[in-house]
Amino acid sequence: MILFLAMAPGIAGERFEAGTFIIVYDTKSGAPVSMPLELYVERALAAEAPASYHLEALKAQATAARTRAIAGRCARYPQANVCTDYTCCQAYLDDAAQRVKWGLSYPLFRAKLERAVVDTAGLIIAYDDKPILVLYHAISGGRTEDVELVYSEPLPYLRGVDSPGEESASKYKGRVSISRDEFVKVINKAFPSAGLASASLESQVDILKRSASNRVLDARLGGANADGRKLRGLFGLNSANFTIAFSGGEVVFDTIGHGHGVGMSQAGAEAMARGGADYLQILTHYYTGVAIMDY
Ligand SMILES: [Zn+2]
Numbered sequence: 485m486i487l488f489l490a491m492a493p494g495i496a497g498e499r500f501e502a503g504t505f506i507i508v509y510d511t512k513s514g515a516p517v518s519m520p521l522e523l524y525v526e527r528a529l530a531a532e533a534p535a536s537y538h539l540e541a542l543k544a545q546a547t548a549a550r551t552r553a554i555a556g557r558c559a560r561y562p563q564a565n566v567c568t569d570y571t572c573c574q575a576y577l578d579d580a581a582q583r584v585k586w587g588l589s590y591p592l593f594r595a596k597l598e599r600a601v602v603d604t605a606g607l608i609i610a611y612d613d614k615p616i617l618v619l620y621h622a623i624s625g626g627r628t629e630d631v632e633l634v635y636s637e638p639l640p641y642l643r644g645v646d647s648p649g650e651e652s653a654s655k656y657k658g659r660v661s662i663s664r665d666e667f668v669k670v671i672n673k674a675f676p677s678a679g680l681a682s683a684s685l686e687s688q689v690d691i692l693k694r695s696a697s698n699r700v701l702d703a704r705l706g707g708a709n710a711d712g713r714k715l716r717g718l719f720g721l722n723s724a725n726f727t728i729a730f731s732g733g734e735v736v737f738d739t740i741g742h743g744h745g746v747g748m749s750q751a752g753a754e755a756m757a758r759g760g761a762d763y764l765q766i767l768t769h770y771y772t773g774v775a776i777m778d779y
Contacts, residue, residue, distance in 0.1 A: 506518070524549075524566070525546055623750070634746050653754075660719055748770035
């Protein structure tokens with residue numbers, strides 16, 4: 485099966501010669517490349533998941549990466565199935581980049597990732613027999629988020645679920661501190677009706693509403709309001725699950741979790757795998773009502 489008939493220069497399939505080919509837009513070289521789907525999955529897996537993870541967590545991530553690759557087209561480069569920019573599609577590491585990243589562990593990690601890909605070859609996550617919109621993130625902070633609270637459209641398989649056991653993940657907790665003056669400058673620029681003053685932040689700033697996962701849905705900023713997602717972007721916070729405190733001349737955000745919080749939590753998947761769950765249990769936990777099937 486060839487998903488796209490568009491012509492693109494091919495590359496050798498290395499260990500994944502047979503099967504479906506896809507078009508990957510390589511943002512480094514600025515060109516579309518035709519390659520075996522399973523080779524792409526291995527390279528996305530190398531970039532998106534810590535190779536030290538349990539094999540079942542890596543198999544869950546491989547299935548998610550494959551689903552993303554065949555589900556549609558890249559929004560930025562529609563001549564391709566996916567691109568290699570993680571802000572658009574999925575991150576990507578070719579063989580040379582994998583060697584640099586892993587150093588002496590390369591043979592071990594490479595073999596482990598290949599096993600995760602081969603063990604799940606051809607499998608995708610589907611809802612109503614169609615590939616799902618795959619979203620995942622690093623650390624949920626204990627519970628994932630309903631998709632419509634982060635993006636616009638509700639989807640039946642992207643519902644908030646509990647995600648225990650993540651506390652040992654690095655970056656589970658984070659902190660961003662900025663001066664009161666900088667905070668006021670950023671907020672008043674983004675929200676001209678806010679009218680914040682450095683000396684009055686304690687009375688002007690308040691968190692009014694949180695989601696079931698503790699992410700901020702509504703914060704009062706003087707005469708303006710904002711959700712946690714907006715504040716996360718403005719101040720580079722790891723998560724929209726945060727507290728705001730005023731300490732001397734500083735504004736301190738303490739965060740829990742890392743990423744948007746929708747879909748599979750990679751740290752939660754790792755915790756489930758270490759607790760004995762297999763990749764099917766992991767995927768059906770984080771994606772409500774889905775089936776794992778051949779594409
Ligand atoms: Zn893309």
